[in-house]
Amino acid sequence: MEEKRTSKQCGGVLPFFIGVLASLIIGWWVFPQVIYSQKTQPIDFSHKVHVEGEGMDCESCHMFLEDGSFAGLPSNEQCADCHEDILGDSKAEEIYVTEYLQKGVEVPWLVYQYQPDNVYFSHMAHQGFECTSCHPDVGNSDTLPTYYENRISGYSKQTMKMWQCERCHAEVGTSNACYVCHK
16 A cells, blocks of 8 residues: 655745745845944044134045145044144043154055945046035044954945945936046
8 A cells, every 4th residue: 555645735835934044144134244244443533623613624634635646544643733742631632642643654544435446436527516425424523433344354334335426417317438537
């Protein structure tokens, strides 16, 4: 006599859904935790103190050079105009003056928007836009955003992505041809 086999119609559905759920958790939560390391800036810098207290704007510290390229982060030479001596009671300012300025050591800031070598970005070409169109609005912040570094590429998680540039170019009617941004 032959034994009759029975099969369950739904036997594979529950494991399938558990697998999908596990994949989503790993992909959305575990993988980003593994690929990005969290780093802190060398000094706790307050943009708010400089913007509200001193009436400075972005261009006061982040300016264009004579050739039209962007200078990026301010140097000790720029900061020394105001911080030759400790002005207030801020521990961060004391650290800056004693550990960096007086020793002639530039602050090794972690750059949130550092672009890959194959990307050419001209701030001069984007002068009509507010800084906060591309950069986080840190002008009202007492602390710097957390820096997340990709362990594989070394770039910041906050670095603008190509799709963001393409979207903006499409909105303003600028070419999205590869050679416009990639040299």
